[in-house]
Amino acid sequence: MIELANKLVIILASGGLDSSTVAGLAKENGARIIGLSFDYGQRHKKELSAAQEIANHLHFEELKIIKLDLSQWGGSSLTDYTQNIPTHGVDKNIIPNTYVPGRNTIFISIALSYAEAINADIIGLGVNALDYSGYPDCRPDYIYQFQKLANLSNKRGRENKPIQLWAPLLSLNKEEIMEMAYENKVPIEMTWSCYAGGLEPCKICDSCRIRERAFTNWAKRYKK
Amino acid sequence: MIELANKLVIILASGGLDSSTVAGLAKENGARIIGLSFDYGQRHKKELSAAQEIANHLHFEELKIIKLDLSQWGGSSLTDYTQNIPTHGVDKNIIPNTYVPGRNTIFISIALSYAEAINADIIGLGVNALDYSGYPDCRPDYIYQFQKLANLSNKRGRENKPIQLWAPLLSLNKEEIMEMAYENKVPIEMTWSCYAGGLEPCKICDSCRIRERAFTNWAKRYKK
Numbered sequence: 315m316i317e318l319a320n321k322l323v324i325i326l327a328s329g330g331l332d333s334s335t336v337a338g339l340a341k342e343n344g345a346r347i348i349g350l351s352f353d354y355g356q357r358h359k360k361e362l363s364a365a366q367e368i369a370n371h372l373h374f375e376e377l378k379i380i381k382l383d384l385s386q387w388g389g390s391s392l393t394d395y396t397q398n399i400p401t402h403g404v405d406k407n408i409i410p411n412t413y414v415p416g417r418n419t420i421f422i423s424i425a426l427s428y429a430e431a432i433n434a435d436i437i438g439l440g441v442n443a444l445d446y447s448g449y450p451d452c453r454p455d456y457i458y459q460f461q462k463l464a465n466l467s468n469k470r471g472r473e474n475k476p477i478q479l480w481a482p483l484l485s486l487n488k489e490e491i492m493e494m495a496y497e498n499k500v501p502i503e504m505t506w507s508c509y510a511g512g513l514e515p516c517k518i519c520d521s522c523r524i525r526e527r528a529f530t531n532w533a534k535r536y537k538k
Numbered sequence: 539m540i541e542l543a544n545k546l547v548i549i550l551a552s553g554g555l556d557s558s559t560v561a562g563l564a565k566e567n568g569a570r571i572i573g574l575s576f577d578y579g580q581r582h583k584k585e586l587s588a589a590q591e592i593a594n595h596l597h598f599e600e601l602k603i604i605k606l607d608l609s610q611w612g613g614s615s616l617t618d619y620t621q622n623i624p625t626h627g628v629d630k631n632i633i634p635n636t637y638v639p640g641r642n643t644i645f646i647s648i649a650l651s652y653a654e655a656i657n658a659d660i661i662g663l664g665v666n667a668l669d670y671s672g673y674p675d676c677r678p679d680y681i682y683q684f685q686k687l688a689n690l691s692n693k694r695g696r697e698n699k700p701i702q703l704w705a706p707l708l709s710l711n712k713e714e715i716m717e718m719a720y721e722n723k724v725p726i727e728m729t730w731s732c733y734a735g736g737l738e739p740c741k742i743c744d745s746c747r748i749r750e751r752a753f754t755n756w757a758k759r760y761k762k
Contacts, residue, residue: 378610387651389656414651416652420644420651427639430640462687466679
């Protein structure tokens with residue numbers, strides 16, 4: 315694993331299980347953490363309050379919330395409220411309408427800008443490609459290519475001190491992520507995964523289904 | 539050159555000579571144009587009003603202005619008003635403090651998101667690598683790498699109908715760009731290049747110097 319002790323790590327913090335696990339892992343390995351969350355016109359702000367709770371719990375140095383309205387052009391059921399969130403189960407062969415055009419590319423770009431300005435070394439990402447919803451911008455090739463772009467795009471790359479994209483969950487499945495969360499003292503109960511913004515998780519959106527199955531498999535595999 | 543007739547082209551419109559030239563070229567070749575400008579916490583809003591004038595003149599279908607405050611973390615004399623804009627001339631071996639960390643990467647990412655949502659085929663960019671200010675995110679390698687990332691990042695890439703990054707000025711020098719602007723009926727007098735936001739261009743910032751030299755060389759070479 316990369317060297318984390320005393321490093322300044324910017325984490326794209328969605329308030330969900332994955333990014334919170336990356337934060338916990340960074341924290342347990344001695345990193346200083348700044349969270350970056352986005353108020354991007356998503357359906358609900360619950361993920362932002364979850365991100366804030368987790369930031370407090372894990373003693374982030376700061377949680378910065380960036381406003382950028384992607385619902386101006388929608389193109390996703392998460393940013394265009396006239397589209398329904400799918401509830402019929404996950405089909406990995408199609409990209410579901412919860413995919414938000416360009417979201418990860420925009421968020422990582424903004425994190426790179428911030429990292430360069432404050433001289434952070436690492437950007438921590440919760441993306442994972444095994445138990446996911448078929449999003450193109452969560453695949454290993456995508457992250458690999460973004461690293462190459464990052465190295466070309468900024469001063470740090472030119473000075474041969476590149477800002478590193480760190481995606482430690484990339485090849486884990488969800489129950490392995492859950493175990494990693496558990497081992498790294500992540501307050502799993504504070505994380506919010508549901509695409510809907512009700513008082514309780516809906517249990518039928520893709521994100522709830524993936525999380526529910528992960529809990530079951532995790533309990534079975536790790537006998538907890 | 540790429541096929542432009544009746545294509546929907548999103549142009550990153552800064553109000554300056556370069557992006558306006560790309561817009562003129564697209565227009566003269568029959569494209570439909572949507573402009574994307576950024577209110578990003580820059581020193582002055584003059585470039586936004588210039589972009590609007592040019593959009594009207596060249597009959598853009600729309601000019602969308604995106605708010606995203608990069609002055610939150612500064613890191614550039616354009617977004618941190620305590621830093622002075624350099625006035626001592628251009629040195630291509632150093633990256634000047636007018637370089638804004640991550641700016642092009644963020645702007646292109648947002649354009650990709652918008653293009654995917656409205657099904658545009660092309661993103662037009664005014665970047666050029668010969669007469670420029672030494673910015674890392676204006677080089678051909680950078681654009682080439684971004685195209686590879688774009689193809690991996692979205693639905694369009696997966697469907698083998700990639701959104702194309704089009705940077706027709708990449709290998710032109712400034713007087714050649716000026717000639718292209720002239721040939722494509724760009725209202726050069728409406729464009730604004732100066733980093734400062736005075737009533738008139740300051741004539742001593744890098745951007746003014748590059749533009750001034752281009753005018754002189756252009757007049758000489760094209761005998762106008």
